[in-house]
Amino acid sequence: MSTTMNGTRDGGAAMPDRAPAAPRCAALIGPYGTGKTSLLEAMLWISGTTARLGRVSDGSARGDAWPEARGQISGGLTLNTARIDYLGERWTILDCPGAADCRQDMRDVLSVADVAVVVCEPDPARVEALAPIFALLERTRMPHMVFINKVDTLSVRVAEILDALQSVSRRPLVLREVPIREHGPGGGERVVGHVDLASERAYRYRPGSASEVVRLPASLSAREQDARRVMLETLADFDDVLLEQLLDETQPPRAEIYQDLGREFGREHIVPVFFGTALEGFGVRRLMKALRHETPDVTVTACRQGILAPGEMMADGARAGGESAAAGAAGAEAPVRGVDDGRMRARVFKILHLPHLGRVGLARVWSGTVAEGCDFAGQRLGQTGMLDGPALIRRSDPAVAGEVVVLPRLETVPPGVLVDATGILDEPDDRRHVQAPAPIAAVTLVASRAADETKLGAALSRLVEEDPSYRIDPRPETSETVLMGQGERHLALAVERLRLRFGIEVEARPPKIAFRETLRRPAGARGRHKRQSGGHGQFADVSIEVVPLDRGEGFHFEDRTVGGSVPRNYVPAVEAGIRDALTTGPLGFPVVDVAVALLDGQHHAVDSSDMAFRTAARQAMADALAEGDPVLLEPLRPVKVTAPGTATARMHAVLQAARGQIMGLEAVAQPVGWDRIEALVPDVELPRLIIDLAAATQGLAEITAGDPRLQEAPGKLGERLARTHAA
Structure with missing residues (x-):
């Protein structure tokens, strides 16, 4: 059977060709493991950019070529870029990381792409992982298609997958193909091709080659007609002329159907759905032709983003790729181009x-x-x-x-x-x-070589510039440099990049917890420092009172002496000695939220000095802290956990096990069907909480944390924490 360049294979025959469009940009997005990089390899091979179909499994893929992606932390972490020329048009394909904690690249790419291809697996149970991605696409008004990959493993009806996908998408999904199934050698069914619902042509997959046009199986005719009717009815929701044709039982011309599909896609009304097996290249040509004919022009994208001023209204019925075509529904809106005045x-x-x-x-x-x-x-x-x-x-x-x-x-x-x-x-x-989520996982980084200590800060700043979902968190109270990120793999990626890109070996350690202590009740004490060593001696005597304050009030000092018992020139030394004692309290941590009053004292005209009064005040303060019923304060953070509603009960249990104080529960508008729990969680529990929440939600939980606040650690637990973490 003969073919032409504009394609009678993989469903392209009914699409009239046109003048080449300007270069465009497509983003491949989706959860980790769905086969985005395999799809990129298939696109490279089909376009003739590579001579063979590369595979991630044997290391022959051009995608995931970054050294850190082929190390111990494996793939799904890096942005892959490729340029292809397909049917006379140039494309940039950006394959975004799929790991849930490494998605800042996806957010960056969506700010410049014309179209996104959401890659997913043919498993309704895994659709929940797509909810945050669809929500982001909706917020950014990004035209997007869905490619259901790995249909060689399809074990359910496509309608079930489509229903599951629709539950997480606000835009109506439009199935563009139905599968052709045959019984395999083992007795089970397998997908061997598809029927294009717009052209009504059937195609059979052929390994290593384009699909072959075949006769539509008679057993599939009724299902194909039902699926095509649903597709047209969805389009008719946005096109009165098409609606009238359907009501009159008039079959619209195929050219008008393609025009409708392109127009409604460009207007962000519909989400086309395709399927195939990227690892074998099956179904990928059909996807690429749909991208070619329906993806908005660069000036349309620039106008949508406010970069170019609105100019030409695309002729109604024209495909979004930029060609002219006969008008379809008179007066209907179409994507608006921006004006390219030649200025860079x-x-x-x-x-x-x-x-x-x-x-x-x-x-x-x-x-x-x-x-x-x-x-x-x-x-x-x-x-x-x-x-x-x-x-x-x-x-x-x-x-x-x-x-x-x-x-x-x-x-x-x-x-x-x-x-x-x-x-x-x-x-x-x-x-x-703004889009970068607040980091929650943390690690202390220590340069393995002393010579690298000065370079580490600059290298971390460069990592944050690349990926703002990292954050450097200097903690002078614990003398640590802490890097915060989205999860364990995200932080492991940073350690690997420090080694590979900057030549800095680091040791990653858990950060110290910023425990504090305070008093439960007021206390008083007297400090006396007297020493004779020949010549001038040292003498100072102070009496103080310590009172606990409300949480967050810090440290207050007041001089209540009368009659010059402590000369005013020595009062600053008394305050300095008290501050010295606050650096390490009886439990081994800095003391906060206390008010100290200097009540009385004695001095000697010759032997008193600033140093003597500082020493006496430090002794008095240490005694008062020991007498004031010291208590450990642990940092708690307000944490928000967003995850599918099906996991809410498990999230609740995990938070309670981590001593989380539940503050609220609500359903969120986006992602659809997800809940958000707000809680106060101790810092010491956060590392385990992140792991447990990932397990309870199949890695879907989105966790954000605010600034810490201090709260008294309960009874025996406080004693145990103090013994475990005191320096």
């Missing part, structure tokens, strides 16, 4: 710090061109290029509107900004940091 505009959406390349910027060009030697935000560019994993491929041609360009040694320009040739056009994109 680009968004720097990510910064990387790479060996031999320095500070590298990744930028999407919205208008004009970017080339070696041109001005970029007031800086003269050296070479420009593309990333193939961690390697730079130098460009000789200018990057035009729509392309992603890599800018080595890009100095001063922060991530998230929109720039032109002369400078920065807006402030750093606050959305990048």
Whole structure:
């Protein structure tokens, strides 16, 4: 059977070809393990960019080529970039990390992509993991398609998967294909092809080649007609002309169906759903052709994001990719293009710090061109290029509107900004940091070599610039440098990057807990310091009273002496001695929330000194603290845990086991079907809590924590904590 370039294989025959569109950018997103990198490999192979279909399992994949992704912490952690040319059009494909605690790259990429492909598995039980992703897509107004991968393992009806997906998506899902199943050698069914619902053509998968057009199986005809009717009825919700045709039982022309699909996709009304097996390349051509014909043009995306001013209204019925077409439903709105006036505009959406390349910027060009030697935000560019994993491929041609360009040694320009040739056009994109969830997991990093201690701070600052979901948390009270992140793997990735990119070996330790202590009741004490050693001696005598304060009031000092029993010039030394005693109380921790009054004292005209009064005050304060019924204060943080409602009872139990004080429970609007529990949780319990919540929610729990507050540790537990953690 003969084919043409615009495609009669994998469902492309009914789509009329057109002039090539400007370069576009697609993001591959989804949970870890769904096969996003395998999909990228299939796209590279099908486009002719690679000569063979690479596989992650045998190390032949171009994706996940970063050294840290092939180390002990495995994949799902790094951003993979690729450029492909498909049917005369150029694409940048950005394969985003799928690990739940390493998704800042996904947030950055969605700020510049034209379209997202959500990759999932054919298992309704795992759909809950997609809820946060769909919620983010909704917030960012990102046009997106769904690719159900691994249909070779399909064990349920597609309708069941579609229903499960619809439960986490606010936009209606539109199934674009139905599977062709056959009984396998073992007696079970297997998917061997699909029927395209728009073209009504059937395709059979062929290993190592494009799918073959076959006759529609008679046994599938009724199911195909039902699925096609549902697709058209969904489109008719947004198109009055199509609705009238359906009511009149008139079959709309295929060209109009494709126009409707492209238009409603570009208007963010629908979510097309495709399926296949990326590992074999099955179904991927059909997905790529849908992307080619339906993905909005770069100027449409730039207009949606407010980067380009609204200009031309796309002809109604035109596919979102940018071609002209006959009008469909008269007067219906269509995606609005922005006006490209030729002036260079680009968004720097990510910064990387790479060996031999320095500070590298990744930028999407919205208008004009970017080339070696041109001005970029007031800086003269050296070479420009593309990333193939961690390697730079130098460009000789200018990057035009729509392309992603890599800018080595890009100095001063922060991530998230929109720039032109002369400078920065807006402030750093606050959305990048707002979207970054507050980190909760923490680790203390200690340089293994003394020579690296001074370099560690600068290296950590560079990691935070790359990924703002990290945070450096200096803790002078424990003399530690603490790195906070989204989870154990996220922090392990930071340790690996410090080693591989900056040559810094570090030891990771659990952070010390910032316990404090205070008094339960008032106490008084007298301190007397007297020493004779020949010549001038040392003498001071002070009487003090210590009173506990409310939590958070800190330390207050008051001089109540009368008659000059303690000369005023020695009062500051008394306060200094009291502060000395507060650094380590009877339980071994700093003392807080006390008021100390200097009541009386004695001095000697010759032997008294600042040092003598400081020593006497320190002794008096130590005695008063021991007499005041000292109590341990432990830091508690307000924690918010968001997870599927099906896991709420388990979350509640885990929080209680971690001595969490439940403060509230509510259903959240997004993600759909999720609940949020608010609680106060002791810092000492947080590491175990993060692990237990991950187990209780299948790794789906989103945890944020606020600033700590101090609260008295209960009875015997406080004594045990004091013995365990005191220095």
